[in-house]
Amino acid sequence: MSENEHDVEEQAFLEEVTAHLPSDWSDERRNTYVQNVLTSWRKHRTHSRDELQSRxxxxxxxxQYFKSQSPELYDFKQWPINENLLAMLARGSLDSDIVNQIQSTGVYTFSFLPTTFCQTxxxxxxxxxxxxxxxGLELYRPNSMNKYGVxxxxxxxxxxxxxxxNNIVEPLTRLVFTHVIPPLDSHHGFIVEYAMDKDRKLDFHVDDAAVTLNVCLGTDFTGGQLYFGGVRCVSHISNTKxxxxxxxxxxxxxGTACIHLGNHRHRAMPITSGRRLNLILWCRSANFYAVENNHGNNTCPTWCGFHQIEKKEDI
Known part of the structure; x- marks a missing residue:
């Protein structure tokens, strides 16, 4: 970005800030406030620019330099996906013997990969x-919650x-999460790792995704269950039990996977021994977000579990 572009960006920022200042502020108070905000903004901008260049x-x-030791892993056609799952998706109809919903909660589990492939x-x-x-490269971690993984x-x-x-998550989403409007048009894929000397758990949260695929890769471990606590829209994520x-x-x-809505609140319970690695795929949908954002503060989409709370309270 050129110096002139920096000036234009800074001027636009200042206009946005000053437009919302109280009209009864003195010039001195206004100037002091603007200078403090501008100083903070410049530091943030410099940090963001440096971070972008570093990444x-x-x-x-x-x-340029990394060469994989197992090139076949990077080709989806060579992934030994469970054949029954592939056949079910090709038929386009849900089979509960292959993809099982847990207690009508909207969490679905299925066999996905052989353990030997997971280890590879x-x-x-x-x-x-x-x-x-x-x-000498410092790894970028998956997100702000996980300190380990890639x-x-x-x-x-x-x-x-x-x-x-395209071949697994979206076809499955069409069958089980019909309110998620395709396509799933972007993703964030990463590995998380839990161990006694690393992250042991993950607190209650939702994912930055419309739909999440979670695959357990291994290895030997105890504990570390995945707890689910209800689907909520943005308005009710943190204020309903x-x-x-x-x-x-x-x-x-x-080798087993689960699929759930990104808005399905969950946490990883503490691991008690061993080491657990999971492949997480956050699948996003611009159409889904557009519909969700159209709901005001006083309304929420029909899939939000808050509606069920209201029904129970009415009885």
Whole structure:
């Protein structure tokens, strides 16, 4: 960005700030406030620009020098996806013997990958992490919640994950989450890792996604169940407790996946021994977000579990 573009950006920011200042403020108070805000904004802008440049250098180094030890992992056609699942999706009809909903909660589980393939994928993750260490690169972690794990799109998995979205997640979404308007047009794919000397749990949250695919890769562990506490829209995520019939604990099984709405509140319970790695795929939909954002503060979409609370209170 040129210096002139910086000036234009800064002027636009100042106009936005000053437009909302109280009219009864003195010039001195107004100038002091604006200078403080501007100083903070400039620091943030510089930090953001430096962060962007640092990330681009990180990605450029990986693209130029990283060579995988298992190239087949990056090709969706070579993923040994459960054949019964693929056949069901090809038929376009839900089979509860293949994709099982847990207690009518909107959480669905299914066999996804063989354990041997999961271990090969874990080995590739370890190989990439060590490569970064050997080359003096500080890993970018998946999100602000997880301190361990890697972003798969950063080292070559972007096309493979996009194929998983198009061939697995979106067809399954059409069958079980009919209110999510396709297409699922972007994704964020990453690995999370839990161990006694690393992250042991993850607090109650929702995902930045319309639909989430969660695949347990391994290895040997105890604890670490996935707790679900009800689907909520933006207006009711943090201000309504789960109903008893919404609360479930999902035991992770290696090679098994679950799919749920991004707005389905959940947490990872503490791991008590061993090490657990999961592949997480946040699948986003511009159409879904557009519809959700059209709801005002006093209304919420029909899929929000808050409506069920209202019904129970009316009885």
């Amino acid at each position: 681009e250098k990180y990605l450029s180094t990986i693209r 994928l874990i080995n590739e993750i370890a190989y990439f992490e060590q490569w970064c260490v050997d080359n 972003i798969l799109d950063h080292f070559g998995f972007d096309k493979c994950l996009n194929d998983i979205v 789960p109903r008893t019939d919404e609360e479930i604990y999902l035991e992770h099984q290696v």
